[in-house]
Amino acid sequence: MPGIHEVARLAGVSAATVSRALSGRGSVSPATRARVQAAANELGYVVSSSASGLATGRTRNVGVVIPFLNRWFYGAVVEGAESALLEQGYDLTLYNLGGSDEERRLVFEHFLLRKRVDAVIAVSLELTPDEVKRLIDLDKPIVGVGGPLPGVRTLSLDDVELGRLATEHLIALGHTEIAHIGGDALEMDFHLPTNRRHGYVEAMEAAGLHAHDHHFHAADFTMEGGYRAAKQLLGNPVGRPSAIFAASDEMAIGAILAAKDLGMHVPGDVSIIGIDDHELAEFFGLTTIAQFPDMQGRMAVEVLMDELHPGHREAEELNIDLPFELVVRSSTARR
Amino acid sequence: MPGIHEVARLAGVSAATVSRALSGRGSVSPATRARVQAAANELGYVVSSSASGLATGRTRNVGVVIPFLNRWFYGAVVEGAESALLEQGYDLTLYNLGGSDEERRLVFEHFLLRKRVDAVIAVSLELTPDEVKRLIDLDKPIVGVGGPLPGVRTLSLDDVELGRLATEHLIALGHTEIAHIGGDALEMDFHLPTNRRHGYVEAMEAAGLHAHDHHFHAADFTMEGGYRAAKQLLGNPVGRPSAIFAASDEMAIGAILAAKDLGMHVPGDVSIIGIDDHELAEFFGLTTIAQFPDMQGRMAVEVLMDELHPGHREAEELNIDLPFELVVRSSTARR
DNA sequence: ATGAAAGCGCTAACAT
DNA sequence: ATGTTAGCGCTTTCAT
Numbered sequence: 001m002p003g004i005h006e007v008a009r010l011a012g013v014s015a016a017t018v019s020r021a022l023s024g025r026g027s028v029s030p031a032t033r034a035r036v037q038a039a040a041n042e043l044g045y046v047v048s049s050s051a052s053g054l055a056t057g058r059t060r061n062v063g064v065v066i067p068f069l070n071r072w073f074y075g076a077v078v079e080g081a082e083s084a085l086l087e088q089g090y091d092l093t094l095y096n097l098g099g100s101d102e103e104r105r106l107v108f109e110h111f112l113l114r115k116r117v118d119a120v121i122a123v124s125l126e127l128t129p130d131e132v133k134r135l136i137d138l139d140k141p142i143v144g145v146g147g148p149l150p151g152v153r154t155l156s157l158d159d160v161e162l163g164r165l166a167t168e169h170l171i172a173l174g175h176t177e178i179a180h181i182g183g184d185a186l187e188m189d190f191h192l193p194t195n196r197r198h199g200y201v202e203a204m205e206a207a208g209l210h211a212h213d214h215h216f217h218a219a220d221f222t223m224e225g226g227y228r229a230a231k232q233l234l235g236n237p238v239g240r241p242s243a244i245f246a247a248s249d250e251m252a253i254g255a256i257l258a259a260k261d262l263g264m265h266v267p268g269d270v271s272i273i274g275i276d277d278h279e280l281a282e283f284f285g286l287t288t289i290a291q292f293p294d295m296q297g298r299m300a301v302e303v304l305m306d307e308l309h310p311g312h313r314e315a316e317e318l319n320i321d322l323p324f325e326l327v328v329r330s331s332t333a334r335r
Numbered sequence: 336m337p338g339i340h341e342v343a344r345l346a347g348v349s350a351a352t353v354s355r356a357l358s359g360r361g362s363v364s365p366a367t368r369a370r371v372q373a374a375a376n377e378l379g380y381v382v383s384s385s386a387s388g389l390a391t392g393r394t395r396n397v398g399v400v401i402p403f404l405n406r407w408f409y410g411a412v413v414e415g416a417e418s419a420l421l422e423q424g425y426d427l428t429l430y431n432l433g434g435s436d437e438e439r440r441l442v443f444e445h446f447l448l449r450k451r452v453d454a455v456i457a458v459s460l461e462l463t464p465d466e467v468k469r470l471i472d473l474d475k476p477i478v479g480v481g482g483p484l485p486g487v488r489t490l491s492l493d494d495v496e497l498g499r500l501a502t503e504h505l506i507a508l509g510h511t512e513i514a515h516i517g518g519d520a521l522e523m524d525f526h527l528p529t530n531r532r533h534g535y536v537e538a539m540e541a542a543g544l545h546a547h548d549h550h551f552h553a554a555d556f557t558m559e560g561g562y563r564a565a566k567q568l569l570g571n572p573v574g575r576p577s578a579i580f581a582a583s584d585e586m587a588i589g590a591i592l593a594a595k596d597l598g599m600h601v602p603g604d605v606s607i608i609g610i611d612d613h614e615l616a617e618f619f620g621l622t623t624i625a626q627f628p629d630m631q632g633r634m635a636v637e638v639l640m641d642e643l644h645p646g647h648r649e650a651e652e653l654n655i656d657l658p659f660e661l662v663v664r665s666s667t668a669r670r
Numbered sequence: 671a672t673g674a675a676a677g678c679g680c681t682a683a684c685a686t
Numbered sequence: 687a688t689g690t691t692a693g694c695g696c697t698t699t700c701a702t
Binding site for chain 1: 438618
């Protein structure tokens with residue numbers, strides 16, 4: 001492990017010049033820079049992040065805090081963020097809050113505070129005002145993905161609009177008896193399931209249709225949950241819906257399997273639409289509304305970089321709406 | 336952000352004593368330790384990892400290098416490792432090598448070397464001797480998960496045995512025409528698919544059965560790949576197998592769906608077994624051989640901790656065999 | 671058991 | 687454009 005002084009010696013300059021040449025800060029003549037770079041390469045020199053971090057207060061590392069890792073959506077967000085960070089020369093330190101409250105407390109009270117990260121990306125987490133304050137007091141930019149956070153820059157989907165769009169797609173195909181498989185409002189942050197349901201209800205009412213109570217089923221956002229809910233919905237001889245809007249693709253896929261197991265054809269007997277564009281959606285021919293989680297991760301990094309290295313442009317809106325797109329496949333059809 | 340000196344002042348001791356009291360290294364009277372701890376709590380003091388890292392050379396951070404994040408298996412390994420590391424007061428910095436070779440080079444030549452991590456966990460990655468050497472030269476312990484790595488402590492499955500066990504399960508149920516959906520040997524590190532296939536062939540031959548060439552199909556470890564391979568296998572009117580052993584659960588689930596789409600019953604018309612115990616395996620009633628990826632992540636951390644804080648016990652085997660377990664559900668039955 | 675002091679490897683003023 | 691110097695905040699000898 002050669003240090004900066006060895007590079008300096010080999011290049012015939014001072015350590016300060018090496019630092020300047022390698023970091024790009026401060027002015028160095030092109031010739032010197034080249035010599036320094038050659039020397040650094042020859043020795044295989046890499047700065048010590050501890051030393052550099054101590055001297056500058058910057059670590060070139062960002063913390064990503066997520067509620068689960070092992071769901072398609074979160075994995076994709078992290079993947080997008082990681083690759084964007086790598087391009088910028090940043091590392092990504094991961095905090096999975098899936099476990100206990102104690103774990104969450106530890107992360108916020110110790111891990112994030114030990115000056116290991118320059119900034120934090122919080123995915124689908126409703127941070128408490130106290131948690132936000134702690135980070136802001138430390139001068140650490142935060143960006144949230146997945147829901148507005150008071151006083152924090154966030155990227156989020158308009159879930160009401162998503163619910164409306166999915167429902168309108170079904171209505172436009174002539175469906176009137178449309179069921180909804182949503183989530184339990186209490187289970188997830190940001191009332192995402194509630195908002196999607198609102199969009200569904202609004203679209204129904206706007207079309208003069210009725211969103212019957214017996215056409216709503218709560219599930220847990222898993223394939224199995226969607227399967228069970230759809231069995232209930234489709235098995236009931238009275239008031240059987242001709243279309244189902246599930247609040248996630250995994251639930252929608254569960255619904256497709258339930259329909260098949262009941263001997264029904266999709267979309268012949270029942271149309272099904274989800275939300276996500278999950279990696280399995282194409283395989284199942286699922287019509288869905290794509291959100292682009294890896295891009296969300298990349299966007300979060302871009303927003304952070306703007307805050308970390310100001311100058312590009314000034315902060316516009318505090319909250320940025322994420323794009324989404326209806327992807328029509330073969331699980332929905334005219335009634 | 337209070338520093339160590341403010342804690343020292345409040346506790347009425349020197350900074351050195353605070354350091355000793357909080358880290359547990361060196362001797363401090365119980366009374367002093369209590370006062371220091373109280374002072375630290377009151378001020379919300381947390382050590383600066385840069386400063387501590389610079390002074391000690393230890394960062395309390397482990398790098399985890401994986402080929403993809405967004406597959407069930409890898410997500411679970413990382414999840415297990417993350418939570419085990421958190422318990423030990425360590426952070427986890429993630430490097431996803433899914434992208435280009437350039438990305439991989441960057442990670443090994445820069446990121447891992449800038450003294451940000453104390454150790455490395457490499458999941459399912461065949462590190463080159465040069466990559467291993469770089470890390471060892473830096474005195475960074477490495478543990479590999481998923482395949483023996485020359486000169487590195489590793490945790491790995493006996494894939495030949497896995498293939499044999501899966502096949503023997505089918506043979507014991509009376510099947511003789513057993514097909515195998517494997518992977519492309521070139522695609523994955525460690526010849527995992529090849530080894531599983533060897534186990535299959537060995538079990539067949541040991542039972543006096545023949546592993547026909549037309550009973551093997553390569554696929555890409557996805558559900559869709561498994562679906563397509565199974566369609567070929569089951570659609571062929573001559574030599575149709577009565578059982579299929581797929582080298583992964585995702586492919587096995589694809590095979591189940593293919594059988595259903597062909598109007599066949601599982602396990603009535605065809606028995607199907609996979610490997611993994613994927614999160615969806617239970618839902619599909621899939622018989623499988625469970626490996627326990629989250630536990631693998633935890634074990635990797637334990638092995639690392641042994642290397643990082645020697646004393647517990649000395650290194651036994653270089654390679655540790657991972658446990659696995661046949662889980663019989665409803666996708667396999669007597670012929 | 672505790673304190674004083676040196677130093678980990680780098681960066682950023684300040685000089686020149 | 688480059689060198690000199692003084693820290694960044696902590697840990698760890700070395701004294702006592």
